[in-house]
Amino acid sequence: MPPLGLSQGASPVNTDTNAKQNQGKTMRLRHCLYAGLALAASTLLVHETQAQEAIRVPMMTPLTGSIAVLGQDSKKAAEVAQETINAAGGIGGRPLQLEIVDTQGRPEIARREMERLTREGRAPVVLACDISAGTSGAAQYAESAQVPLLNGSAVSADILARGYKWYFSHQMSSDDEAATAFAYMKTATGTKPLADRRIALLYEDSPRGAGTGERLRKLMDANGVKVVSETTYNRADRNLLPVMRKVQDSTPELVVWIGYTEDVVAGMKAARQLDFKPYVLGIGGGMGDPRLPELVDPAIIEQLHVANVDYFNPDIKRAAAFREAYLKKFGAEPSSYAGTCYAAIFTLKAALESALKASPDLTTTSMRDAFRKLDIPGDQTVTSFRSIRFDPANGRNLGAEDLVAAWVDGKRKVTVFPPSIAVGKPVMLP
Amino acid sequence: MTLLSVEGVRSGYGTLQVLSDVSLEVAAGEAVAILGPNGAGKSTLLRTISGLIAPTAGAISFDGRDLVAMPAHRIPHAGLVQVPEARHIFPSLTVRENLLVGGTPLPGRAAREAALEDIWQIFPMLVTKRDAQAGTLSGGQQQMVAIGRALMSKPRLVMLDEPSLGLAPMVVRELYEVLRGLVRSGLTLLLVEQDVPVALGLVSRAYVIENGAIVLSGTADELRESDHVRHAYLGI
Amino acid sequence: MSFATLLQAVVSGLLLGGIYALVAMSLALVFGVMRVLNFAHGDLLMAGMYGIVVLNQAFGINPYAAIVLVAPVLALIGIAVYFVLIRRVLGAGPLMQAQVTLGLSFAIQSTALLVFGADLLNVRTSLDGAAFRVAGVVIGTPELIGFLISIVVCAALTWFILSTEFGRRLRAVAQDPTMAILCGIPVRSVQMMVFVGCTALLAVPAGCLMAFSQLTPTAGIQYSLLSLMVVVLGGLGDLRGAFVGGLLIGIVEAVTSALFNNPAAPGIIYLVFGLALLARPRGLFGRGSEA
Numbered sequence: 001m002p003p004l005g006l007s008q009g010a011s012p013v014n015t016d017t018n019a020k021q022n023q024g025k026t027m028r029l030r031h032c033l034y035a036g037l038a039l040a041a042s043t044l045l046v047h048e049t050q051a052q053e054a055i056r057v058p059m060m061t062p063l064t065g066s067i068a069v070l071g072q073d074s075k076k077a078a079e080v081a082q083e084t085i086n087a088a089g090g091i092g093g094r095p096l097q098l099e100i101v102d103t104q105g106r107p108e109i110a111r112r113e114m115e116r117l118t119r120e121g122r123a124p125v126v127l128a129c130d131i132s133a134g135t136s137g138a139a140q141y142a143e144s145a146q147v148p149l150l151n152g153s154a155v156s157a158d159i160l161a162r163g164y165k166w167y168f169s170h171q172m173s174s175d176d177e178a179a180t181a182f183a184y185m186k187t188a189t190g191t192k193p194l195a196d197r198r199i200a201l202l203y204e205d206s207p208r209g210a211g212t213g214e215r216l217r218k219l220m221d222a223n224g225v226k227v228v229s230e231t232t233y234n235r236a237d238r239n240l241l242p243v244m245r246k247v248q249d250s251t252p253e254l255v256v257w258i259g260y261t262e263d264v265v266a267g268m269k270a271a272r273q274l275d276f277k278p279y280v281l282g283i284g285g286g287m288g289d290p291r292l293p294e295l296v297d298p299a300i301i302e303q304l305h306v307a308n309v310d311y312f313n314p315d316i317k318r319a320a321a322f323r324e325a326y327l328k329k330f331g332a333e334p335s336s337y338a339g340t341c342y343a344a345i346f347t348l349k350a351a352l353e354s355a356l357k358a359s360p361d362l363t364t365t366s367m368r369d370a371f372r373k374l375d376i377p378g379d380q381t382v383t384s385f386r387s388i389r390f391d392p393a394n395g396r397n398l399g400a401e402d403l404v405a406a407w408v409d410g411k412r413k414v415t416v417f418p419p420s421i422a423v424g425k426p427v428m429l430p
Numbered sequence: 431m432t433l434l435s436v437e438g439v440r441s442g443y444g445t446l447q448v449l450s451d452v453s454l455e456v457a458a459g460e461a462v463a464i465l466g467p468n469g470a471g472k473s474t475l476l477r478t479i480s481g482l483i484a485p486t487a488g489a490i491s492f493d494g495r496d497l498v499a500m501p502a503h504r505i506p507h508a509g510l511v512q513v514p515e516a517r518h519i520f521p522s523l524t525v526r527e528n529l530l531v532g533g534t535p536l537p538g539r540a541a542r543e544a545a546l547e548d549i550w551q552i553f554p555m556l557v558t559k560r561d562a563q564a565g566t567l568s569g570g571q572q573q574m575v576a577i578g579r580a581l582m583s584k585p586r587l588v589m590l591d592e593p594s595l596g597l598a599p600m601v602v603r604e605l606y607e608v609l610r611g612l613v614r615s616g617l618t619l620l621l622v623e624q625d626v627p628v629a630l631g632l633v634s635r636a637y638v639i640e641n642g643a644i645v646l647s648g649t650a651d652e653l654r655e656s657d658h659v660r661h662a663y664l665g666i
Numbered sequence: 667m668s669f670a671t672l673l674q675a676v677v678s679g680l681l682l683g684g685i686y687a688l689v690a691m692s693l694a695l696v697f698g699v700m701r702v703l704n705f706a707h708g709d710l711l712m713a714g715m716y717g718i719v720v721l722n723q724a725f726g727i728n729p730y731a732a733i734v735l736v737a738p739v740l741a742l743i744g745i746a747v748y749f750v751l752i753r754r755v756l757g758a759g760p761l762m763q764a765q766v767t768l769g770l771s772f773a774i775q776s777t778a779l780l781v782f783g784a785d786l787l788n789v790r791t792s793l794d795g796a797a798f799r800v801a802g803v804v805i806g807t808p809e810l811i812g813f814l815i816s817i818v819v820c821a822a823l824t825w826f827i828l829s830t831e832f833g834r835r836l837r838a839v840a841q842d843p844t845m846a847i848l849c850g851i852p853v854r855s856v857q858m859m860v861f862v863g864c865t866a867l868l869a870v871p872a873g874c875l876m877a878f879s880q881l882t883p884t885a886g887i888q889y890s891l892l893s894l895m896v897v898v899l900g901g902l903g904d905l906r907g908a909f910v911g912g913l914l915i916g917i918v919e920a921v922t923s924a925l926f927n928n929p930a931a932p933g934i935i936y937l938v939f940g941l942a943l944l945a946r947p948r949g950l951f952g953r954g955s956e957a
Contacts, residue, residue, distance in 0.1 A: 068784030272795030506850035
C-alpha cells in the first residue's frame with residue numbers, strides 16, 4: 001500500500017540561491033500574516049456556529065408496542081412544535097431539536113434509556129411523553145441521577161406521592177381527573193341531588209384506569225354519592241359482553257367509564273347489543289378519541305350521551321393555532337395525546353429560555369431551577385390548565401385542570417366544562 | 431435378468447460407517463435372503479437401497495435405473511418397495527386406509543380399489559378387520575397389513591426387514607406360507623431375516639453380512655451345509 | 667353475580683371459542699404434519715385481518731365476502747414463509763423453531779406498524795351492535811355468524827382429513843413420515859401444501875373476527891399465544907383436542923373476566939392452562955409429543 005500522509009504533501013526542498021531564499025522569507029512572512037488573519041476570522045466563525053448550535057433534548061415515547069398510538073401522536077405533535085418554535089427563532093436564537101427515543105411502552109426500556117441518556121448523553125433535561133408505568137421507572141432514575149424529567153403524558157398520581165425533587169409533571173394527575181369528573185357530575189345532575197343518582201364505575205384495570213377509578217370512588221364515597229357497581233376489566237379482553245351485562249344488571253343512570261379506545265369501542269358495541277343505554281361520562285383517551293365516530297356507529301355514541309373528561313380538546317380557543325398547523329400537516333384533528341405533548345414541549349421551551357438567561361451552559365441544576373421558577377398563565381398554553389406552576393415538593397402541576405368535552409351527534413367533540421373555557425353547554429342527566 | 435444391483439456400497443449414519451463395500455444382486459423372480467447377526471448392517475442396507483440413507487460410495491440400480499440419484503419417495507413408484515422392521519403400520523388409519531396408502535404409486539382411485547380387492551384375496555383374514563384401526567390389531571395381523579400395503583402398488587421387488595420378528599412360531603409359519611405363495615406367483619423378494627432356517631426354507635440364495643461386509647454368499651443348500659453358518663447361526 | 671350473567675358469559679365465550687377452535691385446528695394440523703410449532707400463527711392471522719380491513723375500507727367489501735379474496739393472498743404469504751423459513755427448521759430442535767418463528771412474528775408486527783400505523787382499525791358493517799335474545803341471554807349477530815362459519819369450516823376440514831385421498835396421505839405423514847416416504851408419498855410436498863393450506867385457511871377466522879372485533883399491530887402476538895395455548899392444552903397435534911380446547915378457552919376467558927373484578931383475571935387462563943397440563947401432561951386428548 002502506498003504510504004499516505006504528510007510526507008507526500010510536503011513542500012519540495014528549496015535548493016534555490018540566496019536571492020530566492022530572501023524572497024522566500026518575505027513570502028513566508030506574508031503567509032504567516034494571512035494564516036493569522038484567517039485564524040482570527042475563523043474564531044469569530046466558530047462563535048457564530050456555536051450560536052446556531054441546536055439545543056438537543058431527548059424525548060422518550062412509545063413509538064411501538066401496545067400503546068404505540070400515544071407515541072405516534074406525540075411524535076407528530078413534536079414535529080409541529082419543533083417547526084413552530086424554530087420558525088419563530090428557536091430558543092435564545094438556537095433551534096430546538098427533539099431526539100425521539102422509542103420506549104416501546106415497556107418500563108424496563110424507559111429506565112434503561114433514561115440511564116443511557118443521562119450518563120452517556122449527558123442530557124441536561126429529558127422529556128417523557130409516555131405511559132405511567134414507563135414514566136414511573138424513568139422518574140425513579142431521574143431522581144437518583146439528579147436529572148430533571150418533564151412528564152408530558154403520564155397521569156398517575158402515585159409518582160407524585162413519592163415527593164421527587166427532580167420530577168416535573170406537566171400533565172394533570174388522576175386526582176385532578178377524579179376531581180373534574182366529580183365537579184362535572186355535580187353540574188350535570190341539575191336539580192336532582194347527586195346523592196339520589198345511580199352511578200356505576202367501569203374501568204380498565206391497569207394503573208391508569210385503576211388509579212383514577214379508585215380516587216373517584218373515594219371522592220364519591222366521601223360525598224355520600226351512591227356507587228351501584230364498580231366493575232373492572234382487562235384491556236386485552238376480547239369479550240366485553242359479559243362485563244357490560246354485569247354493569248347493566250346494576251341499572252345505573254350514569255356510567256363513569258375509564259378505558260382505552262380498543263376496549264371502549266368493543267364495550268359500546270356490546271352495550272348496543274344489550275340494549276343498554278345509560279349516560280356515559282368517559283375519562284381518558286378512549287372516549288375522547290377523535291376517531292371514535294369512524295370506529296363505532298355515531299348513533300351509538302349519541303345514544304349514550306357520551307361526555308369525556310380529558311386534558312385536551314382541539315376546539316378550545318387557546319389551541320386554535322396548534323389545531324390549524326396540525327390539521328394542515330397531518331390532515332387529522334390532534335388527539336389528547338398530541339395536544340398534551342405539544343403543551344409540554346412549550347413548557348420545556350419556557351424553562352430552557354429561563355435557564356439560558358441565567359447561564360449559556362445548560363446544566364441539570366439550571367434546568368431544575370428554571371422549572372421551579374415557571375409560572376405560565378393557562379391562556380398562553382394550548383391546555384385547559386389554569387396555569388403551569390410546579391410544586392417544589394413533588395413536581396405536581398398546581399395549575400392543572402381538566403376539561404370535559406361532549407360528543408355532539410356522535411360526530412364531534414365540544415368542550416362544555418369548565419365554564420371559563422367552555423364552547424358549548426354540558427349534557428344534563430334526565 | 432438382474433433386477434436389483436448393489437455395488438461397492440458404503441453407508442452409515444453421520445460419521446458412523448456401518449456398511450463397507452457391500453455388493454449383491456437380485457435377479458427377477460428370485461427370492462434372496464440377507465442373513466447375519468444383530469448390528470451387522472442388514473437394516474442399514476435396506477434403508478440405503480430405499481433411499482432413506484445416502485451412500486457415501488457405490489452404486490445401486492434397479493431395473494436399469496440409478497436409485498442413488500432418485501428421491502426416496504419416487505422409488506416405490508419405480509416398483510421397489512420395503513416392509514420395514516417393526517412393520518410401521520399407520521396406527522390410527524384403518525386397515526383399509528393403510529392399504530390404500532400403499533397404493534399411492536397407482537394411477538387413480540379405480541386402480542387402487544381394484545388392487546384392494548386383490549389384497550383381500552391374498553389376506554382373507556383381514557377382510558373382517560378392514561375398518562378397524564390398524565393399531566388395534568395383533569402383531570401377526572399387522573404384519574399382514576404391512577405386506578399387503580407393500581403389495582398394493584404391484585411392485586416388482588419387495589424387500590422385507592425381519593418379518594418374523596416378535597411373532598409366535600405358528601404365525602411365522604402362516605406368514606411364510608403367504609410369502610411362498612407370492613414367490614410362486616413370480617414376485618421377486620429380498621428378505622432380511624434372523625430366523626435362518628425358516629429363511630433358508632424359502633429362498634433360493636442368500637448372503638451373510640457381518641460387521642458391515644458380506645462374508646459369505648451362495649445357494650440355500652450351500653449355506654445350509656456351510657460350517658460357518660452351521661456354527662454361528664444354526665447352533666450346530 | 668347472577669346466574670343469568672354467568673350463563674351470558676358462557677354463551678359469549680363459547681361463540682368466540684368457536685373461532686379460537688378453528689385457529690387452533692389449523693395450527694395443530696401444521697404441527698401434526700410437520701412437527702413445527704409456529705409461534706407466528708397469530709401474526710399470520712393478523713395479516714389476514716389487515717387484508718380484510720384494507721378490502722373493506724378501499725372497496726367497501728364486507729368482511730365475510732373478503733375472506734374469499736384474502737385466502738389466496740395468505741396462501742402466497744404461506745408459500746413464501748414455507749420456502750424461506752419453515753423448510754429450514756423442519757426437524758430442527760424446538761428452540762430453533764421457536765426462535766425462527768418468533769422472529770417472523772416480530773417482522774410481521776413491525777411491518778404492520780410501519781404500513782398501517784399504531785391506530786386501531788376496524789370494519790363497520792350493518793351488523794354492528796346487532797343482537798337477539800334467547801332465554802335471557804344476548805347473542806351478538808356477528809359473533810353468532812362467526813361461530814357458525816367456524817364450526818362449519820372445522821367440520822369440513824375434519825371431513826377432508828378423514829375422507830379424502832389427500833387427507834389420508836396427510837394423516838400418514840403425520841403419523842410416520844418415514845413410512846410415508848416408503849409408500850411413495852412426496853412428504854415434503856404434502857407438508858408444504860398443508861402449511862400453505864392452513865395459512866390460507868386463516869382468512870376465515872380473520873373475516874369472522876373483523877366483523878365485530880378491533881385490530882392493532884399487537885393483536886398478532888395475542889392470538890399466537892392463545893392458539894399455542896389451545897393447541898398444547900388439547901394435546902399437540904390432536905385436532906379434536908384443538909377444537910375442544912378452543913371452545914374451552916373461550917369459555918374460561920369470558921367467565922373469569924365476568925367473575926373476577928381484579929387485574930389477575932387474564933392470568934387465570936394461564937393458571938387453568940398450567941393446572942390442566944399438570945393433571946394431564948399430554949393435553950386433554952394428546953398422545954404426547956416428541957418435542
